[in-house]
Amino acid sequence: MCGITAVILADPYGSAVEDIHNALPILQHRGQDACGIATCGVGGKFYTRKGNGLCSEVFKTQQQLLDLPGNMGIGHLRYPTAGSSANAEAQPFYVNSPYGICFAHNGNIINAPVLRRYLDHEAHRHVNTDSDSELLLNMFASTLQETGKFRVNEEDLFTALRKGIYERCEGGYACVAMLAGFGIIGFRDPHGIRPLVLGERKSSAVPGGTDYMFSSESVALDQLAFTNHITIAPGEAVIITKGNKPIFRQVHKQLNYAPDIFEYVYFARPDSIMDGISVYRARQNMGLSLADTVLQKLGPEVVKTIDLVIPIPSTSEVSALSLAQKLGIPYCQAFVKNRYVGRTFIMPGQRERQKSVRRKLNAMKEEFKDRNVLLVDDSIVRGTTSREIVHMAREAQAKKVYFASCAPPIRNAHIYGIDLADTRELVAFGRTEEEIAEHIGADAVIYEKLPDLVSACSSINPNIKEFEVGVFSGQYITPVAEGYFKHLEDVRGENSRKKREEAAITAVVGGIASEGDVAQVLERAAAANGHGESKVQSRMDISIHNFGDYTNGSE
Ligand SMILES: O=P(O)(O)OC[C@H]1O[C@H](OP(=O)(O)OP(=O)(O)O)[C@H](O)[C@@H]1O
Ligand SMILES: NC(=O)CC[C@H](N)C(=O)O
Numbered sequence: 001m002c003g004i005t006a007v008i009l010a011d012p013y014g015s016a017v018e019d020i021h022n023a024l025p026i027l028q029h030r031g032q033d034a035c036g037i038a039t040c041g042v043g044g045k046f047y048t049r050k051g052n053g054l055c056s057e058v059f060k061t062q063q064q065l066l067d068l069p070g071n072m073g074i075g076h077l078r079y080p081t082a083g084s085s086a087n088a089e090a091q092p093f094y095v096n097s098p099y100g101i102c103f104a105h106n107g108n109i110i111n112a113p114v115l116r117r118y119l120d121h122e123a124h125r126h127v128n129t130d131s132d133s134e135l136l137l138n139m140f141a142s143t144l145q146e147t148g149k150f151r152v153n154e155e156d157l158f159t160a161l162r163k164g165i166y167e168r169c170e171g172g173y174a175c176v177a178m179l180a181g182f183g184i185i186g187f188r189d190p191h192g193i194r195p196l197v198l199g200e201r202k203s204s205a206v207p208g209g210t211d212y213m214f215s216s217e218s219v220a221l222d223q224l225a226f227t228n229h230i231t232i233a234p235g236e237a238v239i240i241t242k243g244n245k246p247i248f249r250q251v252h253k254q255l256n257y258a259p260d261i262f263e264y265v266y267f268a269r270p271d272s273i274m275d276g277i278s279v280y281r282a283r284q285n286m287g288l289s290l291a292d293t294v295l296q297k298l299g300p301e302v303v304k305t306i307d308l309v310i311p312i313p314s315t316s317e318v319s320a321l322s323l324a325q326k327l328g329i330p331y332c333q334a335f336v337k338n339r340y341v342g343r344t345f346i347m348p349g350q351r352e353r354q355k356s357v358r359r360k361l362n363a364m365k366e367e368f369k370d371r372n373v374l375l376v377d378d379s380i381v382r383g384t385t386s387r388e389i390v391h392m393a394r395e396a397q398a399k400k401v402y403f404a405s406c407a408p409p410i411r412n413a414h415i416y417g418i419d420l421a422d423t424r425e426l427v428a429f430g431r432t433e434e435e436i437a438e439h440i441g442a443d444a445v446i447y448e449k450l451p452d453l454v455s456a457c458s459s460i461n462p463n464i465k466e467f468e469v470g471v472f473s474g475q476y477i478t479p480v481a482e483g484y485f486k487h488l489e490d491v492r493g494e495n496s497r498k499k500r501e502e503a504a505i506t507a508v509v510g511g512i513a514s515e516g517d518v519a520q521v522l523e524r525a526a527a528a529n530g531h532g533e534s535k536v537q538s539r540m541d542i543s544i545h546n547f548g549d550y551t552n553g554s555e
């Protein structure tokens with residue numbers, strides 16, 4: 001998941017960067033690695049600022065915003081799922097031909113190697129990075145180029161989207177684009193895997209004029225006073241040109257409407273409505289059904305002995321409260337979160353994630369001491385949080401520690417938006433529930449059942465009958481080409497090799513380690529790469545040598 005937004009103001013002299021810059025922190029939970037804004041000013045000139053870091057780190061001064069003039073623009077927050085986390089892969093991307101296009105993407109393309117080959121061998125376009133988003137942009141640009149026209153119109157754009165993207169690119173995508181001097185575009189994949197919503201606001205400068213904003217989540221529209229939210233349908237594209245009303249077009253026939261259920265579990269903010277489903281209500285429902293499963297699995301006698309239901313801040317708080325209410329057990333926020341530490345799961349690097357759990361959460365000992373506690377989290381993915389948290393509860397002298405997850409066991413890769421090198425990173429991979437409990441140190445682990453999770457969401461909007469649940473079931477909504485998982489592993493392996501080498505060079509140059517040490521550690525790390533537990537050993541070796549955190553998701 002990443003966060004995307006695009007704005008076009010009715011006022012030709014207005015400044016779109018203000019709204020975009022205000023929207024990005026609201027969507028920050030969708031991507032913490034990189035951030036960027038591109039605007040289009042007088043004469044169709046683009047202005048861009050982007051780079052690695054949070055929004056507040058990339059945009060530090062007022063001048064940096066003043067340097068982005070123009071009444072339309074697009075913004076992006078990145079959580080890398082393809083390519084690397086290099087600065088060069090921060091979005092929006094830009095191509096100068098045809099017409100000048102800026103582009104931002106949320107999602108993951110699963111036939112990237114095919115597209116890359118096509119762009120190189122047949123379309124002869126230069127693709128500068130390993131990002132799948134840059135491929136999408138070039139597929140669009142290359143097809144648009146085929147019109148050979150001096151100036152394009154909306155029809156040409158819809159056709160280029162259909163031929164260049166919908167018919168050739170596979171995976172999950174919600175995108176915004178901006179054509180120099182022309183307008184903005186928003187579109188969504190034919191399954192509606194990734195979200196996109198449009199809102200409008202009365203212009204404060206032009207009587208009768210309307211400003212428009214696309215956003216990954218409705219919460220950004222709410223907070224910036226954009227109303228009349230319209231969910232972009234799967235396979236639908238919307239073009240908004242300067243001073244005009246949006247043109248909606250079903251560019252590709254809607255395949256099965258299957259939003260990614262993980263948006264409701266973890267990605268999205270609770271105060272967003274996605275595909276007509278309130279994330280808050282969906283999480284409440286998850287808590288209610290999980291309460292039933294806890295009762296079934298532990299039995300009423302054990303449940304009676306539980307003193308407290310404790311959420312793992314922040315995402316699980318809504319579900320944990322409804323679970324506690326249903327079981328009639330007191331709810332206690334016994335883990336306190338440091339509000340200045342970001343989301344742990346979407347951080348790059350296992351070492352960073354582990355350190356962050358302890359920096360982010362503190363257990364109030366008085367609440368745990370001599371009590372039986374039921375900890376509730378939205379999901380257990382790598383087990384980084386749950387393992388650490390259970391230890392913290394034990395250190396605080398809890399008696400029994402049960403752990404409940406609002407999502408079922410995750411045993412498969414998430415191919416449309418979670419950065420995982422390989423399924424062996426998943427704590428549930430190849431483990432039974434008992435083994436997972438043992439691994440994280442809990443007395444028992446209770447998981448939501450998949451049909452319960454689906455109905456927690458679909459009961460709110462019965463028009464959405466299907467969800468992308470591949471991460472739980474292994475059955476993905478789009479066909480997955482043979483060799484795709486191997487390709488993912490190779491790309492991530494290659495990235496972490498590069499990072500290892502960079503870290504080693506830095507260590508030698510900085511006098512932290514000798515060349516001999518480095519060679520030895522690199523050799524061991526390379527040999528261990530991809531072989532389960534032995535990776536941990538190599539990671540420890542490297543951290544002993546203080547090379548910094550070179551790991552990028554895959555290790
Ligand atoms: O099993 P794991 O690999 O640890 O991943 C799952 C955890 O990561 C997420 O929390 P995160 O800290 O990212 O965000 P939050 O504050 O929104 O809960 C999620 O809410 C779980 O707590
Ligand atoms: N999380 C996302 O949506 C990522 C978008 C794109 N695949 C990237 O890695 O930059």
Ligand SMILES: [Mg+2]
Pocket residue numbers: 312313314315316377378385
């Ligand atoms: Mg969490």
